[in-house]
Amino acid sequence: MPLFFFDTDDGRLPLRDEEGCELPDLQASRRIALEALTEMAADPLPEAEGRRCTVAVRDSAGRTIYRARVELTGEWLT
DSSP states (O other), X not given: OOXXXXXXXXXXXXXXXXXXXXXXXXXXXXXXXXXXXXXXXXXXXXXXXXXXXXEEEEOTTSOEEEEEXXXXXXXXXX
């Protein structure tokens, strides 16, 4: 099975996956990335009015093959 690496950045702490995960195909890596992104976005928000969470998937050659990002921006209108 192919090996995939999932690098994450929750807006506070970027983490590079050094272990990887064997998965059957590209679609499985996409599914795992989106699940991780959903979990990251569900964490309590910082005091700032914005947050950007990113998950990047790398293949065994180190190439980024997929990236997903969620961005939240808040602003006072008064």
